[in-house]
Amino acid sequence: MKILIVEDDTMLGELLQECLQRLGHERVRACLSGREAMIAFNEEAFDCAFVDLRLPDTDGLQLLTAIKDQDHGLPVVMMSGFPTMDYTIMAMRQGASDFLTKPFTLQDVALTLQRITKERQLLEQNISLRLEVQARKELEHVNQKLASTVSEQTRLFHISREIDEIRSSEDLYPRIVQLASSLQSVEKVVFYLAPRDSGSLVGMAGCGCLPEEPWFQKIAVNEDRVRQLLAGGETHVLVAPEEIRQIFENPPPTDQTLSCWPMRIRGEPFGLLVAFHRNCSRALSAEETRLFDFLIKKSSLAVENMALYESLISNFYGILRSLVNALEAKDLYTGKHSERVTLYAIRAAEILGCSSAQLESLRTAGYLHDIGKIGIQDRILTKPGPLTAEEYEIVKKHPVIGDSIVSELGLSPEERSIIRHHHERWDGAGYPDGLSSTQIPMLARIVSVADAFDAMTSKRAYRQAMSTDESVAELLKNRGRQFEPDIVDAFVDVVKKMGRDGDKSK
Numbered sequence: 001m002k003i004l005i006v007e008d009d010t011m012l013g014e015l016l017q018e019c020l021q022r023l024g025h026e027r028v029r030a031c032l033s034g035r036e037a038m039i040a041f042n043e044e045a046f047d048c049a050f051v052d053l054r055l056p057d058t059d060g061l062q063l064l065t066a067i068k069d070q071d072h073g074l075p076v077v078m079m080s081g082f083p084t085m086d087y088t089i090m091a092m093r094q095g096a097s098d099f100l101t102k103p104f105t106l107q108d109v110a111l112t113l114q115r116i117t118k119e120r121q122l123l124e125q126n127i128s129l130r131l132e133v134q135a136r137k138e139l140e141h142v143n144q145k146l147a148s149t150v151s152e153q154t155r156l157f158h159i160s161r162e163i164d165e166i167r168s169s170e171d172l173y174p175r176i177v178q179l180a181s182s183l184q185s186v187e188k189v190v191f192y193l194a195p196r197d198s199g200s201l202v203g204m205a206g207c208g209c210l211p212e213e214p215w216f217q218k219i220a221v222n223e224d225r226v227r228q229l230l231a232g233g234e235t236h237v238l239v240a241p242e243e244i245r246q247i248f249e250n251p252p253p254t255d256q257t258l259s260c261w262p263m264r265i266r267g268e269p270f271g272l273l274v275a276f277h278r279n280c281s282r283a284l285s286a287e288e289t290r291l292f293d294f295l296i297k298k299s300s301l302a303v304e305n306m307a308l309y310e311s312l313i314s315n316f317y318g319i320l321r322s323l324v325n326a327l328e329a330k331d332l333y334t335g336k337h338s339e340r341v342t343l344y345a346i347r348a349a350e351i352l353g354c355s356s357a358q359l360e361s362l363r364t365a366g367y368l369h370d371i372g373k374i375g376i377q378d379r380i381l382t383k384p385g386p387l388t389a390e391e392y393e394i395v396k397k398h399p400v401i402g403d404s405i406v407s408e409l410g411l412s413p414e415e416r417s418i419i420r421h422h423h424e425r426w427d428g429a430g431y432p433d434g435l436s437s438t439q440i441p442m443l444a445r446i447v448s449v450a451d452a453f454d455a456m457t458s459k460r461a462y463r464q465a466m467s468t469d470e471s472v473a474e475l476l477k478n479r480g481r482q483f484e485p486d487i488v489d490a491f492v493d494v495v496k497k498m499g500r501d502g503d504k505s506k
């Protein structure tokens with residue numbers, strides 16, 4: 001140990017120094033006064049101090065206080081020739097570690113040092129325990145923080161995955177409100193669309209409420225307030241219960257706080273997500289705000305991507321439709337063939353009880369069923385007479401060419417099957433794959449009848465158009481051979497309903 005002795009009696013000081021050195025403590029510095037002692041303290045650090053109770057310039061107890069102020073953990077041994085009980089108690093209260101009565105023996109000094117060493121060990125153990133407890137607390141805190149971060153990241157991942165899986169805009173808004181309602185303790189969530197140049201918002205999807213409720217259908221009372229909500233501040237706007245009447249024409253019966261989250265595409269608001277909080281006075285926590293913010297940004301991006309994709313696809317369909325028009329315009333006899341086939345097919349499909357998705361598929365792909373004819377030479381397509389066997393073989397390639405043209409378009413398998421299989425026959429003698437009966441996809445079977453009927457009732461360069469009755473008779477003749485019987489029956493109904501020349505315009 002490095003020891004400081006503060007003793008004005010030189011002889012005693014030297015005696016103590018000698019004792020300490022004998023006990024193996026070589027590093028000893030002796031001072032004669034309190035002032036000298038404080039200078040020594042400022043110059044270097046000590047492991048222990050022996051202080052005389054009476055010093056020429058100060059009281060030993062005062063020096064003890066000064067030392068403890070500077071280094072609270074330093075063991076200080078007070079020395080006195082006449083230690084009274086009061087003094088001893090006071091010294092102990094002020095943090096003295098031990099008392100050494102003068103004159104002292106080597107053994108007294110040894111015992112004191114033993115006690116101090118033990119005290120130091122205890123103190124060190126205490127400090128190390130305290131550090132351990134503190135480290136444990138810090139670790140616990142870090143663990144809690146980590147668990148909370150992992151949980152938040154998991155929820156973010158879940159939101160991200162759910163939104164990435166959405167394929168159509170019809171599914172998007174219901175999914176957004178569903179995700180929002182699972183994020184925090186909200187009772188209801190509604191997504192309102194903000195039509196351009198309109199001061200009102202229209203409810204599109206909700207969770208925890210009925211679509212018939214008037215407040216769900218529209219937000220409209222104050223256009224300025226609606227604009228403020230769409231501006232949205234940093235991320236969202238909180239609406240207190242007493243303010244609700246300012247934004248709803250027919251306010252919901254609630255004392256809840258609302259949080260309103262504008263959704264934007266390139267800075268332009270297109271909708272508002274409104275969450276009704278369960279607890280009316282509750283502001284959002286930082287984590288909830290982050291999660292909501294992420295959901296809004298991710299959904300807005302998904303809406304933008306979907307709108308872009310749908311517009312691209314719609315443009316592409318537009319181009320294909322133009323190609324079909326151009327193709328049909330070349331032939332005086334086949335003008336608007338695809339349009340009529342689509343119309344007949346949809347009518348028949350309605351009678352046959354097809355779903356709205358199937359009708360939509362017919363609407364999309366019916367028009368494109370002959371798109372593959374783009375790949376057939378004009379001289380064959382517009383030949384003013386019957387085709388040779390060789391030419392007919394070339395024409396028969398158009399379903400496969402059409403299927404390959406639309407293969408990258410994102411059409412559903414059912415839609416593509418209309419293009420590929422509309423020349424298959426119920427008895428298996430058709431092309432390109434020779435499918436028969438129910439192997440032929442349903443919508444292709446319908447288009448096949450509509451296609452044949454329109455071909456029969458259309459004029460050709462080499463023959464007159466057949467009458468409706470003759471064409472119907474022909475369909476019935478091929479019922480169960482070229483065509484599915486039930487579809488022929490439904491089609492005959494369509495023809496009857498549409499009249500002799502129906503909606504046809506040639």
Ligand SMILES: [Fe+2]
Nearest residue numbers: 369370422423
């Ligand atoms: Fe065809």
